[in-house]
Amino acid sequence: DTEVTQTPKHLVMGMTNKKSLKCEQHMGHRAMYWYKQKAKKPPELMFVYSYEKLSINESVPSRFSPECPNSSLLNLHLHALQPEDSALYLCASSQDAGQNMNTEAFFGQGTRLTVV
């Protein structure tokens, strides 16, 4: 099973709403990632979890709150977002987040988020 599953696939939310994006993998990977991708742009790294601990936060605003309940699950809690936060949010996982340079990342299909 080489799959990363993200739910929901599409999400429309108001600026006062609270919502969560979910990501699941069953490949035994110990590193999980959140990326944000605007239209016609490359993915931008937001967070890295390694062994269920937050290892990298790329100066992401606090209205985005990641959570890793266990090694298979990764959530992204959203609160008080702005219209400019509308984007494709991609989750990825890899065997590890260390210095093994041939570690490929497996990506989910993403959640297309629209903030109105």
Next chain:
Amino acid sequence: AQKITQTQPGMFVQEKEAVTLDCTYDTSDPSYGLFWYKQPSSGEMIFLIYQGSYDQQNATEGRYSLNFQKARKSANLVISASQLGDSAMYFCAMRGGNSGYSTLTFGKGTMLLVSP
């Protein structure tokens, strides 16, 4: 700091022809990995091929091959016998890092359109 440069915003190729997508990189890390991903309009990032900085041979995966020229810091993707389903955005990425964690840095991408 790592940098990936893809200078071709868009490429056109006829079905069954070969096409080369350019990628150059810059890094001070002695050890790094280079990846190519395909992103169809559905959004999922699909891993295509990997090349390690110490690999002597160019990587190949089916119709995909990577033309790795280390001295020139280039890692071009060659797709042979293009198919209509190859139409997508293609991202070159590099994994490297010296802080104990390695992350993927993406280029801006090349949109490939395959015509009948």
